[in-house]
Amino acid sequence: MKTTINIFWFRRDLRLIDNHGLFKALQSGVPVLPVFIFDTAILNKLNVKTDSRVTFIYQQIVELKTQLEKLGSSLQVFYSTPEQAFQKLLEDYDIDSVFSNKDYEPYGIDRDKKVGALLQKSGIRFQSFNDHVVFEPNTIVKDNGEPYTVYTPYSKKWLAAYEKRLDVAYPSQDFQEKFLQTVVLGMPTLKDIGFLESDLEVPALRIDQKLIEDYEKYRDIPSLHGTSRLGIHLRFGTVSIRELTKIASRLSITFLKELIWRNFFIDILWHFPEVENSSFKPRYDFIEWRNNEAEFDLWCKGETGFPMVDAGMRELNATGFMHNRVRMVVASFLTKHLLIDWRWGEAYFAEKLLDYELASNNGNWQWAAGCGCDAAPYFRVFNPEAQQKKFDSKSEYLLKWIPELGTSAYPKPITDHKMARERALSTYRKALK
Template sequence: MRILHWFRKDLRLDDNTALSEAAHDGDVIPFYTSEPALLGRPDMAATRVRFALDSLRALDDAIRRRGSALALAHGDAAATVVAAARAAQADAVYWNDEYESSLRRRDDAVEAALRAAGVRVKRFHDRLIVAPGAVATQQGGPFSVYTPFRKACEAQPVSAPHPPVTRFATHALPTPKLAPLGALGFDDPTAARWPGGEREARERLAEFLSPLDSALARYGDQRDVPSVRATSLLSADLKFGTIGIRRVVAEVRAAVAAQPSLRASADKYVSELRWRDFFAHVLWHWPHVESGAFRPMYDALAWRGDARQFEAWTQGRTGYPIVDAGMRELLATGLMHNRVRMIVASFLTKDLLMNWQLGERHFMKHLVDGDLAANNGGWQWAAGTGTDAAPYFRIFNPTSQGQRFDPDGAYVKRWCPELAAVPASHVHAPAAAPPLLLAAAGVTLGESYPFPIVDHAVQRDACLAMYRAVRPDVA
């Protein structure tokens, strides 16, 4: 049997469910199609396109080393996949499923077109630890709260990783060179920081687990400290599938077997991976979150909007150093530490009183790991409009968050170098520092570093009033 494997967000040979099944069932023709509808989305980030291109080049190289080449097409998915299946005389097309509603609709259309053309289709669950729909509450419904979701998932076995596929069929489909990023109309200043590809992903995982300097060992108690390398930095790899989720879990468990003192950190790490599952399940069960609040009453919030304040937030010029450091890290690297994402998201929604969807879109335009489910879930969590949301009245104080999670100011000083000489005691609130201390540190507020653009205490009260106005249950 000749089987076309349609690569999508599974750009790897190792631990790839549909690809392994295809290799088991027949001769595999590797195929990828780029879609103008996806590339042209207004929230597409140059850094993600670049990461995908890197990963595709690496995938093609790996397939060429195995005697074939990655077939490439460009155009509408249904048309290109059917045309490729016909031209390659494939009996079947296999792929791993996606869970966003627009991608599910696309896949259903491709499946219908293939079946109409007499080609068999097999779709597989691959992307998450637990497939959407595989766990349910006692009433049989989906989980809207994380902790019971996690417990239900923990009761399910984690499958072992699939071994890498080593054989591909030769074929006569087009294998043109991948276009450079610039030819697609994108420019990515962060290119050097996050090279994409299966080998890079495995190296990032190995570094995270390295017995010499294990970031995993620090994960349990320092994952919230943005100046410390204590997290895996695998989010873009998981997004594009340059690493398989079963491989990650298996290697983390192997590290614990070799060094049992890692267990608590490893359990915490796997529970964070399950947040990724959780938000993907939420999106699958409640696709309305793509365009509005999980709890629709929050769609009525009377957000304020000030274009200048939004601009200051995007550029890291709010006068709140931890917020500014995070927003500058995002622009410079395409990533932002999770704790800082929570702080800047709270600041936009609860200090600037701006719609979380503006922040969601800005993040998608810049994040190398930008992912609809995780990003939407993170923003709705921060805004208090989502599933397992922080209650609306729990409002982060950006100054005390900075003092708590960046006590020596190392993170702020890295991204806001104009504050480098301010002592740690004042670096999270320069506007409250004695003028002589600021002068000695070479800081002139309003010139070298901005005054705070809002007063947190005032905004906090305004925010509470704004939320209470849409909560009939709160007096």
């Protein structure tokens, strides 16, 4: 006779503490089997087989499995499509309900519809909860119910709603005896899923309260460790957004507003899924991009002859991270100085960034290119030299990443700032008539 269980499906919520969907599953009264799926539909699209994010996820899954085994349970890990994994679970168990946390990206929404339909055929409920953002899409909207497309009024309404909100937490750790008691379950190796271990160092999960307190003072100085490096942990849910928001609301309105930007871009992608591949402002899809492949290659390698741009790209290539201020400079340079389609830059960041998240990456690239919601106006063109003088006046950041700076080994600029700016303005104006 099959064992009756509920399933909790881990996705972008890789922690046992303050996990909304897991909390609901453990409260259900039926033993809970935790499951994780290395989704072949996602992994097969990754070209670099030492992708550091896959290594990070794998390490988190091993850690979760170890924690669960200390509780007498385990974690069932699949390497397949979600439908195949659930087909196998249906064969092995009598499943009452499947619990998960919501995914607001287009692929995740489509995947969950397919899994939900499969489960429904067997009379199994598929329940999902909000865990990835403080306010899920359709919560912070205009009075007439329409979504905000400008950040400032959105943030004001978000803050007002947050002040009225009851303190919410989901103490899943209090119900851990409700996990299914089972033998230790095997799992595929990293090699089994087609990847090798990355040697890139992922910043450890640490909420540095002093750093958050000083965030406004130091966040724009790339030579300092003035930003949280929590992006990858937010992306894969190894940190609770509720916990982090609560700390930020106490220590730094500037840091809190960065979390609101994240929520805003997730809302935008959910309301306007077409922005994944198209400009939020459709007229901007008529811009005549130059798309010079040789110049794009120099931008990717950090060999443009513009030090602030090159330092940023070299930092990205070496570490999987780029300082926030520098991200704006390199994105503006690609889309304005070189007139290369923002989608090229977005795709490169998506491949390289440890903290890559579709909504924020897309939103920020469209902001830089002028084509997004609440974007920088098209005529705003960052001057890399002026940015360097303002935020790295002693060249500490530059020299860290460009040791040959000031020597004949460093390349000459591939374009002229004044000419490139005028060319960009002319090209944009022509397209936006």
